[in-house]
Amino acid sequence: MGNQYVKPHREGNSPYTRSGVPPPKLGLPDKPVHRGGNPMSLEMHMADERVRARGLTPAEREWRHKWVVDQNLHADEPIAVDAVHRQLNPIRRLYRWPLDKLYLHFLKPTFGVYYGTAIRVVAPKFIFAFLGFQAIYYYWKYEARDWAHLRGVEHSPEKPVLLRGAEIEKKYPGLQSKALSDPSKYDYLSPSYEKRTALLDVGTTPRPW
Numbered sequence: 001m002g003n004q005y006v007k008p009h010r011e012g013n014s015p016y017t018r019s020g021v022p023p024p025k026l027g028l029p030d031k032p033v034h035r036g037g038n039p040m041s042l043e044m045h046m047a048d049e050r051v052r053a054r055g056l057t058p059a060e061r062e063w064r065h066k067w068v069v070d071q072n073l074h075a076d077e078p079i080a081v082d083a084v085h086r087q088l089n090p091i092r093r094l095y096r097w098p099l100d101k102l103y104l105h106f107l108k109p110t111f112g113v114y115y116g117t118a119i120r121v122v123a124p125k126f127i128f129a130f131l132g133f134q135a136i137y138y139y140w141k142y143e144a145r146d147w148a149h150l151r152g153v154e155h156s157p158e159k160p161v162l163l164r165g166a167e168i169e170k171k172y173p174g175l176q177s178k179a180l181s182d183p184s185k186y187d188y189l190s191p192s193y194e195k196r197t198a199l200l201d202v203g204t205t206p207r208p209w
Helices: 058-070 090-142 165-171 175-179 191-195
Strands: none
């Protein structure tokens, strides 16, 4: 037959088949009765495979048979084509090179294509997320803002709301001053101002100038 398509000879005027032969009549009417719970059938006579192939010519049947056989993958398929996934950006190739080598020489042979690819995709994201969290935590903990610098994260305590402050003070004297922050005891300055090592009041200098 070759690979050339030959239009079949029409034997009728039906627009539903290539040969023009009308599809067979169904035993039950396919028209909806417009009642609840009785949806319209979208398959109609095409629900039956033999009915679908009834209007095909021998050439069309052979084409259909080849198409069905082609759906079965060969033992070598699917074929991985490196050119499809090749990275052309030099910067992207540079920072992907370590994990790409790890994937080719360890992850793929050890865990297979599916799990190796999953590890290759997920692991860098977890690593960068962990490093970002560590950087934020370090900056928040060790770069605290004080009165002498503008760097760091500034966090001021909220003003406490006590509904029974007098009763608590009477029952537990001095507890509120220890448990709650009182900015007035620092003259409303930063708490780190009292721990400063510069601009201290050292009294009158003995120097003559």
